[in-house]
Amino acid sequence: MAAISLNHPAVESYIVYSAILALKLLAMALLTAFSRITRGVYANPEDAKMSKGKVKFDDQVVERVRRGHLNDLENIPAFWVLGALYLTTNPAAAWATLLFRAFTAGRVLHTIVYCVVPLPQPARAFAFFVPYLVNMYMGWQIVLYYITAFTSDPVWKSFMVHSSVLAVKVLVMAPLTARYRYKKKVFANPEDIALGGGKGMLKYDDPDVERVRRAHLNDLENIPVFWVLGALYLTTDPSPNLAVWLFRTFTVGRILHTIVMAVRPVRQPARAIAYQVSNTVTWFMGIKVIMHYFSAL
Template sequence: MTLAIELATWDNPIFKSYVYWTGILCLKMLAMSALTGLTRFARMTFANPEDAIFSKSKVKYDDQRIERCRRAHLNDMENILVFIPIGFLYVLINPSAFLAINLFRLVGIGRIIHTIVYAVFVTPQPSRLLAWIFPYLATGFMALEVILKAAFTLPIRIYLFVAKLKKNTMSADELISFENPVFKTFAFWGGALALKMLAMSILTAIQRMKTKTFPNPEDAVLSKVKVKFDDPDVERVRRAHRNDMENIFVFFLVGLLYVLTDPSAFLANNLFRAVGIGRIVHTVVYVKAVPQPARALAWGIPYVATGYMALQVMIGAF
């Protein structure tokens, strides 16, 4: 039986394709920062006084060309940063090479086209919608496959029985394996949280359609309304999404490193569950505007759990 970690090798064409397109997308995201900077200089529009003083201009926040670049960059973070960990977990389930490689290509090419039609050469809809939806569906499919793999692999009891026969610490090859209940639980909740974050984009779009609030002229023209930025319902969903990005992406990295410390299965599995369930509850109580301390508790428990895992990783490293 091939161990999951053995699939993360240059001899595996799926892993090579994943690394190639991840590198491309990372460069693309770095390029978005440069594009925003160049646009600021070209239009002499700066958001910080220490920047504006060099061009002897006033601070300005609402230049539409710059805001378009920033929205395109934010959309990258909402989607590409979900693809990167999910794509890696997808490699580890040993999928069909033909399917996996073309899924990675679809995400990579789609995200590049999305930026071009959004921020470089503004193109009427549905060009941006199509460039967004295909990578979105591909990432969602991969997340679902990871969840199914984690849910229906070798039963945990069999693994624990085998593990008891071993007196030495498990190697990294054995830890990053779907036969390891800790890694299985991490993969399951990682996939679930990836799907949850992807769902936030849909929820934002639903709120925009419901309230007829669109920040881009090519979207507003379809509904024959004016561009609008400040609808409270839309902004509430966007704040919940941003809070996801501030917390879940940290969990993806720290959770994987925590698996490598060979923690107690009982403790680790329940920490992952606390993060997963807590983040889902956080979104529900945030969007539904449930009174405090509901949201504080739903945020605080996953936050503490992730911080504890990070501390254990640091201790394990020394």
């Protein structure tokens, strides 16, 4: 693992672009609120009463912004993790900076052409895939660099490898959702119908698409927690063998969860077991961290 200095140009670039992306993510909440207020539609009765609007859950403008926000949540946290781990592989500063810059520009453009001034496809597709490929590239490079994690310095390197695999796994859920949308010709945006050859329809409740989206959301509810608790758990000086097996078990559990839920659905309790195995790992690490640092309370 390469030593990291805060004065290194690539590290400074990562910090700047990560901060920009964090502010961009926060701005999406304001954009959603602006859309609700200007259209007079709200999700909660108290908000509607205060602004003399109405409760409505399917306003197309508001839902478009919310989908843009969710798309950020599906991609930007993965960049924060992969970008930080990528720096430990000692990349060329100019190349790393270019990757960070391309990712940030792509995410900003994605929001503009999706939520601010919607443009016909493939504008949004291009804006999505540039950052997406940056994330996939960094993830692949990290795995290749730390492929010897299980024989040399196993704990930290194992965490890096499994964190990268999980980040890539989260990213793969987007193409899986797209696959079902195009297979069944059901889309969430009018411009996507044109990209699909003009055949299809707007539909927001297709059971197969929604199943994949629920699996994707389940990843977002669990994997970032693993990144945080896993890193904190390593500061407690755990048994190397135990730590490696915990990381490995969590990763396998999350992959199996997606397979039995979204790829080839299997009847319960298959999904429950896959979920609970990973969930138990994160609970165990969280409790160990609290016990180790309890005196700080």
